[in-house]
Amino acid sequence: MSLRNDAVDYWSDLTRAEQGVTGSIVLFAAVLLFGLVTGGLNPTYFLFLVGLAGMYALMSLGLNSQWGFSGLINFSVAAFFGIGAYGAALMTSDSSPLLGGFDPIFGLVVALSVAAVMAVLIGVPTLRLRADYLAIASLGLAEVVRLLVLNERQWTNGSGGVRGIPRFFDNWPVLSTFPEAMPGLEIVIIPGSPIELGTPFYQMVLNISLVVAFVAASYLVLRRAHRSPWGRVLRTIRSDEDLARALGKNTYSFKMQSFVLGSVIMALAGVFYAHLNLFVSPGDLNPITTFYVWVAVILGGSGSNRGALFGGVVVVTIREGTRFLNEFAWIPFDTAPLRLLLIGVLIVLIMKFRPQGLLPPQRELIWPDAIAGSETEPERHTNQRPGGDANE
Amino acid sequence: MSDTESLADDSSTETPAAEQSTADASTTDQSAEKDIVLEVEDLQKSFGGLVATDHATFEVERGTITGLIGPNGAGKSTIFNLISGFYEADGGSVTVNGTDVTNMEPYQVADEGLIRTFQTPRKLEGMTVREAMLIGPRNQPGESFLTLFTDPDAVNEAESANLADAQRILEEFEIDHLATQPATDISGGQMKLVELARAMLAEPEILLLDEPVAGVNPTLRNTLADQIRRLNEQGTTFLLIEHDMEFVMSLADPVVVLNQGSVLMEGEPDEIQTDERVIEAYLGGGT
Numbered sequence: 001m002s003l004r005n006d007a008v009d010y011w012s013d014l015t016r017a018e019q020g021v022t023g024s025i026v027l028f029a030a031v032l033l034f035g036l037v038t039g040g041l042n043p044t045y046f047l048f049l050v051g052l053a054g055m056y057a058l059m060s061l062g063l064n065s066q067w068g069f070s071g072l073i074n075f076s077v078a079a080f081f082g083i084g085a086y087g088a089a090l091m092t093s094d095s096s097p098l099l100g101g102f103d104p105i106f107g108l109v110v111a112l113s114v115a116a117v118m119a120v121l122i123g124v125p126t127l128r129l130r131a132d133y134l135a136i137a138s139l140g141l142a143e144v145v146r147l148l149v150l151n152e153r154q155w156t157n158g159s160g161g162v163r164g165i166p167r168f169f170d171n172w173p174v175l176s177t178f179p180e181a182m183p184g185l186e187i188v189i190i191p192g193s194p195i196e197l198g199t200p201f202y203q204m205v206l207n208i209s210l211v212v213a214f215v216a217a218s219y220l221v222l223r224r225a226h227r228s229p230w231g232r233v234l235r236t237i238r239s240d241e242d243l244a245r246a247l248g249k250n251t252y253s254f255k256m257q258s259f260v261l262g263s264v265i266m267a268l269a270g271v272f273y274a275h276l277n278l279f280v281s282p283g284d285l286n287p288i289t290t291f292y293v294w295v296a297v298i299l300g301g302s303g304s305n306r307g308a309l310f311g312g313v314v315v316v317t318i319r320e321g322t323r324f325l326n327e328f329a330w331i332p333f334d335t336a337p338l339r340l341l342l343i344g345v346l347i348v349l350i351m352k353f354r355p356q357g358l359l360p361p362q363r364e365l366i367w368p369d370a371i372a373g374s375e376t377e378p379e380r381h382t383n384q385r386p387g388g389d390a391n392e
Numbered sequence: 393m394s395d396t397e398s399l400a401d402d403s404s405t406e407t408p409a410a411e412q413s414t415a416d417a418s419t420t421d422q423s424a425e426k427d428i429v430l431e432v433e434d435l436q437k438s439f440g441g442l443v444a445t446d447h448a449t450f451e452v453e454r455g456t457i458t459g460l461i462g463p464n465g466a467g468k469s470t471i472f473n474l475i476s477g478f479y480e481a482d483g484g485s486v487t488v489n490g491t492d493v494t495n496m497e498p499y500q501v502a503d504e505g506l507i508r509t510f511q512t513p514r515k516l517e518g519m520t521v522r523e524a525m526l527i528g529p530r531n532q533p534g535e536s537f538l539t540l541f542t543d544p545d546a547v548n549e550a551e552s553a554n555l556a557d558a559q560r561i562l563e564e565f566e567i568d569h570l571a572t573q574p575a576t577d578i579s580g581g582q583m584k585l586v587e588l589a590r591a592m593l594a595e596p597e598i599l600l601l602d603e604p605v606a607g608v609n610p611t612l613r614n615t616l617a618d619q620i621r622r623l624n625e626q627g628t629t630f631l632l633i634e635h636d637m638e639f640v641m642s643l644a645d646p647v648v649v650l651n652q653g654s655v656l657m658e659g660e661p662d663e664i665q666t667d668e669r670v671i672e673a674y675l676g677g678g679t
Contacts, residue, residue: 221541228547229526229534236516236527243514246476247594248502248530257537303518364520364572366555373552374559 015362021310028317037189043197047204049320051276054211055269057312059289060296061218062265064308067297069231070258071238073135076122076142077293080115080263082285084270086149086156087111089280094164097157104168108271115267119260127255134259146285161281167203168210168275179203211272215309218265222305225261227365234258235303235365292319295347301357310359318342427454428487429598429629430475430506435484437474437653444470446653447484452598457620457630459644461637461664463674467653468633469511472602476508477501489597502530505597511606511633513583516575521567521586524575525558526551528593557593565589565619581612588616592623599623601632605639617643641665649673 014022035041059077066072090098091107102110122141126134149156156162169175179202187195225231236244237251244251274280292315300311318339325335350357430452437445444467452458462468473479475486477498485494488504516524532554533539534547562568565585570578578586584604591599604620605613613636620643624630634640640647641661649656649664651673657664664670 224540224544225537228540229532229551230537230540232519232523232527233535235519239516239519240514242478242510243516244527245478245498246502246508246510247527247590248499248507249527249535250497250499261537361518364523366523366526367548367551369548370551370555373548374555 053316058269060308060312062262066262068303069234076138078289079142079145080266081270084267088271088274089162119263150282301360307359431487459640459647462650466650507596508600522571528590581608598629
């Protein structure tokens, strides 16, 4: 009974936006579960989609920590994603034209470091200038990186891409043999459409746990950073940089930190992608990724980590969900090409009816312990002023 | 509290208080040589052909409320921007507390104890008033990204202390009922108060106020004057630009008059008000 009361209390503490989003997540999960149980949705493919969603969620988190926190306009999401993917691929692949053959952990470190260095290089000349200069420079960077990858064949294999990337856990003691060791299962819930769980499924489970770990770690770090004096300075810079400067904040340094942090998280998404897909090519650096991620952040609500997570998942749902629409025979045309249109319509509707996004920050961002600490101060005064008060 | 009394009072009753701060200033004056917080020497700045600051020289003595007045276009805001590091000077020097801060970055100038406010209150979207206040304190441990994770206890402790300070200052300013209101939903006058309160959290030695009562209703104007006077008595030095002559003359001593980018004269409010050159500058325009 008390559990139920707790749940009711929790629900009534949520804002309307949170209730709406929670409700639609539950509904969507129910639909997915139905699909899985009836065999309409292949569990391995489903997990692959979860992986994609996690990847987009990571990139959205990264962009949110640049645009959402500090107001930095970065149009090179795809480039940093590509640096992560190619960094990991070139370090770990057997057929890498560069080094190759290293442990994926080493590849991860190298990829993230390269992304960080790249972010500093692009940040040094642009972060002192107005925001639009960074936008243009980053747009240029995205193309430069893509064209370098495409044309410098001796380093990147050009349009052929990099093959032979190991799975992330291939060198790990137990996890490397886990998919083969697990028994193949065939669950029949509805006769005629069995659910098969074989080696590919378990491999996908490993992939998912990797991306879940990446997303969770990034989310926790960003949540802490967002609700701290550090995050508060960034938010001040976003609203009014001059104010932050006048109060003695070295805004250039703060913007640089925010930019590097976001770029590293985007590269993390790329590292995951390389070990998920086991093949990377210059096509993965297409600028469209950048704009999907922007849509995700704006849709979720700029400045909100949860919003970025949610937006990332929604964008993947639209991107991949449109594939399934063709299965409904009553739709008289091919729906898959509609996905760009759908995303366009979605963003127009959001801008028109809810410009702050679906789930903007809902509460004040002070770390709860700090508030609790200050409230143990003796006698908190209420505002009791003699005489009339114009501000009541 | 005398603040609340004078809220209801007419502005004419402020004169005794103003005289008292004058008296305070003159007593410090007599004690040996002057203690200078801010020294502006031969400062120059031009934008293309327009000379905005023309060899301006003045100084601000510790413990005073110094007014900076002048007709429109006299270069008051430019001087503020030069002093606080927002503009780069073409020549001359700015010294804060004996340190040459000419052409330093604003945050470095702030590190020397000089904080400024802006003419139009700056809005902080998505923050509550007390969050907006918490930006004020300088050198918070939580402003280092690494410390957030290596020493979270120190961060929380400092944050709690700052929060309590913010609450205390909001109470002193009698706007603590606004603490959890969105910072963008309060009136323009209240924003000015919050801005002043926040600047105090930065513990400045000298605070530059750019038109603190522009667009503020008379009641809040008196409140602001009282607060500035109170903070001054507690040891903060003020340099303020203001167009409201009544406000400046009742509050500031000495007053520096700027005209066409250079210092026309400096003196007590009474001297200024009767000086021919000042009247000429205000009425005759810059010819």
